[in-house]
Amino acid sequence: MGEYNTSPHTHQQYSSGSSARDSGKRPTAAGADEGRYEAASPEAPAGSTAAPTGNGKHTAEPEPAPSRHAAAWAEHAAPLADWTLRHLAVCRDCYGTYRKKANGKFRTTTAKEPVTRDLLIRHYSGQITIGLHTISTENQCSWIGADIDAHDDDAKADPKRNERCAIAAAKFLYGFKLIAIVCDSNGKGGFHVRVFFKKPVPAAVARWLCERLEAHLKAEGFPKIETFPKQNGVDPKTPYGNWLRLPGKHPKRDHWTRIMGSAPDEWLEGEAAVKKLLAIGGDDTKALLDAHRKACPAPSRPTPRAADAPADGTPEGIPFKPTAETVRAALKYLPNGDDVHYDDWLKVGISLNDWD
Numbered sequence: 001m002g003e004y005n006t007s008p009h010t011h012q013q014y015s016s017g018s019s020a021r022d023s024g025k026r027p028t029a030a031g032a033d034e035g036r037y038e039a040a041s042p043e044a045p046a047g048s049t050a051a052p053t054g055n056g057k058h059t060a061e062p063e064p065a066p067s068r069h070a071a072a073w074a075e076h077a078a079p080l081a082d083w084t085l086r087h088l089a090v091c092r093d094c095y096g097t098y099r100k101k102a103n104g105k106f107r108t109t110t111a112k113e114p115v116t117r118d119l120l121i122r123h124y125s126g127q128i129t130i131g132l133h134t135i136s137t138e139n140q141c142s143w144i145g146a147d148i149d150a151h152d153d154d155a156k157a158d159p160k161r162n163e164r165c166a167i168a169a170a171k172f173l174y175g176f177k178l179i180a181i182v183c184d185s186n187g188k189g190g191f192h193v194r195v196f197f198k199k200p201v202p203a204a205v206a207r208w209l210c211e212r213l214e215a216h217l218k219a220e221g222f223p224k225i226e227t228f229p230k231q232n233g234v235d236p237k238t239p240y241g242n243w244l245r246l247p248g249k250h251p252k253r254d255h256w257t258r259i260m261g262s263a264p265d266e267w268l269e270g271e272a273a274v275k276k277l278l279a280i281g282g283d284d285t286k287a288l289l290d291a292h293r294k295a296c297p298a299p300s301r302p303t304p305r306a307a308d309a310p311a312d313g314t315p316e317g318i319p320f321k322p323t324a325e326t327v328r329a330a331l332k333y334l335p336n337g338d339d340v341h342y343d344d345w346l347k348v349g350i351s352l353n354d355w356d
Helices: 070-075 077-087 117-124 159-174 203-219 270-278 286-295 324-331 342-355
Strands: 050-052 058-060 095-100 106-111 131-133 140-148 181-184 191-202 226-228 243-245 258-260
Touching (some): 070 077, 077 270, 095 243, 140 159, 159 181, 191 203, 191 243, 203 226
Antiparallel strands (some): 095 106, 131 243, 140 191, 140 226, 181 191
């Protein structure tokens, strides 16, 4: 782990507001923590255990005290909210959240409500858990993310392999001069990897980078991961895109995000993790944009047609000199009826006279 150096980011900031969405009803988009989270049993509070009493009966023990790191996140909730609005909330008219179903399980969904400072403060205070979408209404991205899963019901999950995968992802992204943060997202071997851009880039460029990352990790022998954004842009058919959970409290348990440090086996927690996030200002995207431009050159534009024809009478952009045969063939495509205005026919006649 010590080979990857998570040097501090700069403190430069930018604004990433977004305009109103196109009108029309939009479908729900899935988030990164897709899956079913079991709710606590109604007989006992979440996190409690049954303990025998003196008469042999069982009663619920008190819920354990919140993590010692919760206070540090709550204390810095307001600065974290401001930081999020600058560097993560490129999409401001919706967010990802968790809804409790009738059977007691939770599902991920998109809330069609504004991303506000108060909402973010509640998240970082541990009152709620939300995620943010990656693509703005103008099809811009201010960050990309990778979700390397290890859900509670995933018996095949390998936490050590997932950690190696996260480090490999960070190393690959550093090839584009982008410094990733690797987060322990659930305390069970799941990781989130993010890079932040100093200035937003087109969603198509962000998606291209995600595809390169996926291909690289596959070639390295790692299982498939989720990356964000998952689309080249949003449109009426895919108006929201997908979202990734924000750093902070896990939606199911009292686990707070830890961030990988620069020393071997170093994990920043609580106050140190918060300060790490607040120091991030985003990376320059020149290397990324240059690489994308080289890999995906823009299609050549057709030669514009000049107002005046050259001396030989062949208009610029036409690869041959017209002949009677080609003119006669072209005239067949002109409509021949009363709905064609006299002025249009007059222009054709003048053009033929000039050509002849």
